[in-house]
Amino acid sequence: MADEVPTYxxxxxxxxxxxxxxxxxxxxxxxxxxxxxxxTVVEPEKRTTSSMKMQDTFIVYxxxxxxxxxxIKCSGDGTTSLWRRYNEFELLRSYLESIYPAMxxxxxxxxxxSYTWQNSATDKFxxxxxxxxxxxxxxxxxxVAAHPLLSQDKIFIGFLQKEDGWKDSVYATDFLSKGESRLxxxxxxxxxxxPDRRFEELKNYGNEIQCNIANILKLRAKLADRQYGxxxxxxxxxxxxxxxxxxEKDMVDQLQSAxxxxxxxxxxxxxxxxxxxxxxxxxxxxLAFGDSLRAVCRxxxxxxxxxxxxxxxxxYKQNQKDMLGKTGGSFSLSGMxxxxxxxxxxxxxxxxxxxxxxxxKQTEQELQQxxxxxxxxxxxxxxxxxxxxxxxxxxxxxxxxxxxxxxxKTCKKGIAIWTSAKDCFAKM
Amino acid sequence: xxxxxxxxxxxxxxxxxxKDIDYGELExxxxxxxxxxxxxxxxxxxxxxxLSGYDDDDVDARDLFIVVDDPERHTGTMDAYVTFxxxxxxxRSEFDDSEYQVRRRYNDFLWLRQKLxxxYPTHxxxxxxxxxxLRRLxxxSPEFLRVRQTALQKFLFRxxxxxxxxxxxxxxxxxxxxxxxxxxxxxxxxxLISRVSDSIHNIGSSxxxxxRNPDFAIMQEYILMFGEKLAVMDRITQRVxxxxxxxxxxxxxxxxxxxxxxxxxxxxxxxxxxxxxxxxHWCQALKELVDGTEDNFAQPLKEYTLYTDAIKAVLKRRDVxxxxxxxxxxxxxxxxxxxEQVKISDQTYSIGAFLGKDPDEVKQQKQDKLxxxxxxxxxxxxxxxxxxxxxxxxLKADMERWHKNKHRDMKEIFLSWADRNVKxxxxxxxxxxxxxxVIQAKDPGTEPLQLNTQEDQSLLTMQDELSSPIMMKSAExxxxxxxxxxxxxxxx
Numbered sequence: 001m002a003d004e005v006p007t008y009x010x011x012x013x014x015x016x017x018x019x020x021x022x023x024x025x026x027x028x029x030x031x032x033x034x035x036x037x038x039x040t041v042v043e044p045e046k047r048t049t050s051s052m053k054m055q056d057t058f059i060v061y062x063x064x065x066x067x068x069x070x071x072i073k074c075s076g077d078g079t080t081s082l083w084r085r086y087n088e089f090e091l092l093r094s095y096l097e098s099i100y101p102a103m104x105x106x107x108x109x110x111x112x113x114s115y116t117w118q119n120s121a122t123d124k125f126x127x128x129x130x131x132x133x134x135x136x137x138x139x140x141x142x143x144v145a146a147h148p149l150l151s152q153d154k155i156f157i158g159f160l161q162k163e164d165g166w167k168d169s170v171y172a173t174d175f176l177s178k179g180e181s182r183l184x185x186x187x188x189x190x191x192x193x194x195p196d197r198r199f200e201e202l203k204n205y206g207n208e209i210q211c212n213i214a215n216i217l218k219l220r221a222k223l224a225d226r227q228y229g230x231x232x233x234x235x236x237x238x239x240x241x242x243x244x245x246x247x248e249k250d251m252v253d254q255l256q257s258a259x260x261x262x263x264x265x266x267x268x269x270x271x272x273x274x275x276x277x278x279x280x281x282x283x284x285x286x287l288a289f290g291d292s293l294r295a296v297c298r299x300x301x302x303x304x305x306x307x308x309x310x311x312x313x314x315x316y317k318q319n320q321k322d323m324l325g326k327t328g329g330s331f332s333l334s335g336m337x338x339x340x341x342x343x344x345x346x347x348x349x350x351x352x353x354x355x356x357x358x359x360x361k362q363t364e365q366e367l368q369q370x371x372x373x374x375x376x377x378x379x380x381x382x383x384x385x386x387x388x389x390x391x392x393x394x395x396x397x398x399x400x401x402x403x404x405x406x407x408x409k410t411c412k413k414g415i416a417i418w419t420s421a422k423d424c425f426a427k428m
Numbered sequence: 429x430x431x432x433x434x435x436x437x438x439x440x441x442x443x444x445x446x447k448d449i450d451y452g453e454l455e456x457x458x459x460x461x462x463x464x465x466x467x468x469x470x471x472x473x474x475x476x477x478x479l480s481g482y483d484d485d486d487v488d489a490r491d492l493f494i495v496v497d498d499p500e501r502h503t504g505t506m507d508a509y510v511t512f513x514x515x516x517x518x519x520r521s522e523f524d525d526s527e528y529q530v531r532r533r534y535n536d537f538l539w540l541r542q543k544l545x546x547x548y549p550t551h552x553x554x555x556x557x558x559x560x561x562l563r564r565l566x567x568x569s570p571e572f573l574r575v576r577q578t579a580l581q582k583f584l585f586r587x588x589x590x591x592x593x594x595x596x597x598x599x600x601x602x603x604x605x606x607x608x609x610x611x612x613x614x615x616x617x618x619x620l621i622s623r624v625s626d627s628i629h630n631i632g633s634s635x636x637x638x639x640r641n642p643d644f645a646i647m648q649e650y651i652l653m654f655g656e657k658l659a660v661m662d663r664i665t666q667r668v669x670x671x672x673x674x675x676x677x678x679x680x681x682x683x684x685x686x687x688x689x690x691x692x693x694x695x696x697x698x699x700x701x702x703x704x705x706x707x708x709h710w711c712q713a714l715k716e717l718v719d720g721t722e723d724n725f726a727q728p729l730k731e732y733t734l735y736t737d738a739i740k741a742v743l744k745r746r747d748v749x750x751x752x753x754x755x756x757x758x759x760x761x762x763x764x765x766x767x768e769q770v771k772i773s774d775q776t777y778s779i780g781a782f783l784g785k786d787p788d789e790v791k792q793q794k795q796d797k798l799x800x801x802x803x804x805x806x807x808x809x810x811x812x813x814x815x816x817x818x819x820x821x822x823l824k825a826d827m828e829r830w831h832k833n834k835h836r837d838m839k840e841i842f843l844s845w846a847d848r849n850v851k852x853x854x855x856x857x858x859x860x861x862x863x864x865x866v867i868q869a870k871d872p873g874t875e876p877l878q879l880n881t882q883e884d885q886s887l888l889t890m891q892d893e894l895s896s897p898i899m900m901k902s903a904e905x906x907x908x909x910x911x912x913x914x915x916x917x918x919x920x
Contacts, residue, residue, distance in 0.1 A: 205692060212689035219682045226675040233671060236664045240657060247653045250835065258842070393695040400699050401867050404706065407860040414853035422846035428839040 021067060021074035022157060028071060033145035036069035039160065041138035044130045045083070059130055060085045061137060065160050082163040086111075089137060092159050095170050096150060097292075098179040101299035102380040103150060104388040106143035107288030109136030115217040115280065117224035119273065128274075132281055139285065149384075185298040188305035195304060196378065202385060203297040210290035213283050220280060224273050235266030251428050258424040265417045272410050279406065282399045286392065293388075296381050303374045310370050314363040321356045324349055492588040493517045494603065496581040499573040500531070509533050510568065512577060514584070516603045522595065528604045534559070536602065537580060539614055543598040544587075549745045550819035551593060552826040554586035555734035557727070575723050579731060586833070592822070641820065647827060648743055655736040658729060665726045672718045676711060683707035702866035706859050713855040717848055725845045728837070739830070742823060749819050753812040760805040767798045 030036050042062040049056050060083040067078035089108055097105050113122040113129060121128035141160070144150045155173065158166045241259030245252045498513040511531040518526060537556055544553045557579035566572060588594050601613050683704045690700035770791060775781055780790035 208692040209689070212685060212692065215685045216682070216689075219678060219685065223675065223678050223682065226671055226678060230668065230671045230675060233664060233667050236667075237661070240660045240664065243660075244657045247650060247657070251838075389695075396696055397699050397867055400703050401864055403703075404860045404863045404867065408857060408864070411853045411857035411860065415850055415857065418846050418849040418853065422843060422850060425839060425842040425846055428835070428842070 021072045021078070022152070024072045024074070025069075026152075030069075030072075031148045033151040034142065036067060036072055037145065038066045038068050039138070039141050039145055040064050041134050041141065042081075044134055046125070047085075057125075058085050059125070059133075061134055063141070063160060080161045082161070084159070086133070086137075088159070088167070089140065091167065091170055092156065093140075095155055095173065095175045096144070096153065097295060098175040099153070099155075099173070100150060101180070102296065102377050103147070103384045104289070104292045104296060105150075106140050107285060107292055108140055109133050109281070110284060110288070114284070115214075115221045117221040117228070117273075119228060119270075120221075120224075120277065128277075132277065136281060136285065180299060180302045182298075184305075185302055188301040189298070191308075192301060192304055193308055195301065198382065199297045199300045202293055206290040206293035206297070209293075210287050213287040213290075217280060217283060217287070220276075224276065228269055228273060231266050231269035233266075234262050238262035238266065254424045254428045258421050261417050261421040261424065265414075265421075268413055268417070272406075272413075275406050275409075276403075279399065279403045282395075282402075286396065286399075289388075289392070293385070296385070300377065300381060303377050307367075307370050307374050310363060310367045314360065314367055317356055317360050317363060321353060321360065324353050324356070490588070491519045492594055494581075494584040494588050496577055496584060499577060501568055508568075509535075510573060512580060514603060522600060523604065525604075530603065530605065530610070531607070532602065532610075534576070534580075536610070536614075537583065540598060540602045541583075544593060544596060545741075547596060547598070548593060548822075550742060550749065550822045551590070552739060552742055552823070552830055553593065554583050555731055555738050556580070556583055557731060558734070571719065571723070575727055578723075579727065582731075590826075590829075643824065644743065644746065644820075648740075651736050651739050651743065655733060655740070658733045658736065662726065662729050662733060665721065665729065669718060669722050669726060672714065672721070676714050676718060679707060679711050679714065683711065698869070699867045702863045706863040709859040710856055713852050713859070717852040720848045721845065724848070725841060728841050732834070732837070735830075735834075739827075742826075746819050746823055749812070750816050753809070753816045756805060756809045756812050760802065760809055763798055763802045763805060767795065767802065770794050770798060 025036050033039070040063070042064050044059050044061050047058055047060050062081060063084050064081040065079065067074060072078075086108075093105060093108055096103075109132070112124075113120065116122050121132070123129060124133075144156055150156060155166075155170055158169055162169075238259040238261075241255045241262060245255035245259070248255060493516070495515045496512050497515075499510050500513075501508060501510050511533045514528075514530050514532055516523075516528040516530075534556075541553055541556055544551075557576055560567075587599060593599065598613075601610065605613060686700045686704035686707065690697045690704070693700060773791070775787040775790040775794070778787065778790050780793070781787045
């Protein structure tokens with residue numbers, strides 16, 4: 001596939017500045033990818049590879065891009081396409097999470113089907129499941145491409161356009177070492193002395209939104225099961241009406257028509273519930289966003305922990321200096337020590353004070369640096385969180401609206417079917 | 429007793445009947461409010477929606493109107509029970525007054541029905557509602573009483589409509605007698621008849637009918653199959669009600685989750701509350717549907733099952749009567765044959781001759797005895813023939829009427845059921861249309877974003893572009909036209 005479609009980013013990566021559309025886009029002031037590029041996850045395909053004794057079957061997805069702004073110079077026709085599998089998406093996301101910890105990284109669709117009801121697709125080779133995953137993967141790429149910072153990342157661009165060697169290029173960034181260990185994060189969260197309230201609140205919010213959405217999804221699955229049952233039982237009416245028409249000579253046509261409409265009602269539920277899966281998927285994305293929020297909080301806690309460590313260190317050193325400066329006076333343990341073991345000579349004390357001064361200066365510089373870094377992180381994180389919140393409001397309003405529209409459609413269908421049945425009965 | 433104060437009763441068919449009243453839509457009665465007779469009569473005018481569904485040409489012929497309403501709870505010495513008020517209006521000469529009002533309880537209805545069955549074994553007596561229902565366990569709950577009241581009303585209506593049963597004396601006493609008079613009358617047992625009819629029952633079942641009228645064979649088969657279909661429909665309905673009830677209880681838990689979520693949100697709160705409200709209204713509509721299905725679809729179907737049981741019993745009784753007649757005919761023919769035989773017989777070797785009687789005398793004696801028997805049997809046969817013809821005619825007439833009414837009732841039951849479903853979806857439709865409106869409404873309290881830095885500007889542009897491609901792609905199943913999603917250029 002990749003051979004047939006001409007690409008503008010073949011072997012060498014990156015292009016020469018003239019040919020690099022990303023550079024060109026930046027020059028004319030584009031802030032994110034979606035402003036001038038279209039990205040689609042077009043279709044899935046099943047692939048099987050055999051290595052040694054094992055056979056591995058998996059799905060790959062065709063990722064295509066197309067430049068939509070004519071003002072951006074590039075070589076070729078401005079389109080690319082390549083195949084990616086799910087674990088490559090996972091690799092991309094892990095990378096982004098490590099390298100941009102202040103950003104709320106969009107989530108991937110779930111690995112395994114959750115909150116399922118009796119007829120939902122659960123097998124990862126199920127056509128329906130694959131299709132829904134394809135749609136969700138596309139949304140993931142679009143969200144990243146719409147982000148002002150993430151969309152400029154070379155690895156992300158490579159994901160979209162560079163099939164060969166992309167995985168190596170990811171590992172070459174050594175992103176794994178840049179991430180924080182979970183243990184450190186856990187440690188940090190317990191030991192923070194003055195955590196920023198905003199991140200505490202964000203952590204709680206992340207938990208709450210996950211809890212609430214989980215409850216909605218759990219109950220929705222049960223509702224789907226019931227709704228399925230209700231419709232299918234009405235199909236039995238269809239059968240008995242037909243049987244009844246056999247003995248009621250003067251109502252034959254009407255009963256048979258009514259029976260037909262009962263069958264229509266029974267069959268309608270499949271389409272209804274299939275559409276409702278969308279609602280479930282959309283909510284699942286926001287449930288997963290809860291994890292992204294928590295990841296930002298964890299990083300904050302680690303950074304704050306580092307700051308506090310340096311602060312503690314500085315305080316300790318200053319305290320030590322103070323200790324050395326004291327000559328007698330009130331009772332102290334170090335005073336006792338001096339009395340028993342002998343104190344420092346004035347020269348020794350000079351030396352120590354000088355050393356401490358050096359260390360204090362260093363630590364102060366360190367503190368300044370670490371505070372600046374922390375502040376940078378906090379600013380960037382809060383700004384992205386704000387962006388996320390506004391996006392979330394817009395998205396969820398639309399999600400709920402779509403759900404309401406789905407229900408409206410279902411109601412209209414119900415009205416049509418039962419009105420037809422009513423007409424049959426009226427003619428009896 | 430009642431005629432002087434009975435000014436509030438309105439003739440159900442001459443009072444303004446609104447044809448737009450939904451079939452089967454009844455307000456709930458609570459025992460306290462039913463004290464005011466005015467209100468309960470207007471309530472019962474919707475009960476009588478049934479009546480106006482029938483042919484209008486019957487209206488003028490009717491001269492006996494009965495209304496059942498106003499359930500009241502009483503505590504007796506042994507138990508608590510409910511009485512219903514029964515108001516009768518009539519122009520018939522058999523009645524002393526033109527209006528009556530009495531109170532009767534369910535057991536009184538049972539007594540009446542049993543008397544009618546005993547008195548008219550070959551007529552169809554309409555069925556009574558069941559003594560207990562599985563769904564409504566509280567026999568004093570307003571819903572249970574409302575359902576029962578409707579069924580009792582229908583019972584009396586069908587009786588009043590019957591050309592023979594409506595003139596029955598027991599019915600008249602039921603409708604008119606004061607409480608103590610009625611109790612006394614009930615005590616007069618006529619158990620003899622029921623015992624006799626039982627024994628006849630046994631004869632009939634063992635005797636194979638020779639010439640059953642093909643009409644009745646058809647009737648029998650029809651009733652059998654109809655009863656089967658009713659039973660099937662009853663089972664399906666119970667299943668539907670069960671599933672819908674469970675669905676409802678899940679739905680009632682779903683709405684509050686959105687409310688709980690709205691506690692964590694600020695800008696999303698109106699949308700979440702809109703969802704929560706929509707789900708709550710949905711629950712209300714569904715509850716009405718389920719209750720309506722149970723009361724006005726499941727119950728009437730069950731009643732018709734009871735009706736078919738009653739018909740089966742009457743058919744059996746008719747068979748018994750015919751069996752009696754056939755047996756008598758057989759007996760008569762046998763005696764006639766015997767008579768011929770005795771004529772040509774020689775009584776020389778009979779028992780009588782053996783005992784010393786004159787053979788000719790013996791012959792004469794036998795012939796006389798046979799003649800008498802033949803006479804008696806002939807009379808009996810003629811009487812039974814009349815009885816058979818009568819009961820056959822009665823039954824045929826009743827069945828014809830029953831078929832017509834059944835057709836009307838079935839139509840009404842199914843029609844109102846379909847209509848209820850349409851109404852349910854219409855209600856839900858408006859609920860969700862309203863929700864869309866609320867969710868999409870512009871928030872009045874949002875401040876315009878402070879666009880201080882260039883980064884903020886870019887945030888704004890990015891956010892606007894985000895909503896259309898992402899949500900539209902996920903909202904449509906089919907591959908939406910990608911041209912829709914091209915963004916306009918944003919230059920700064």
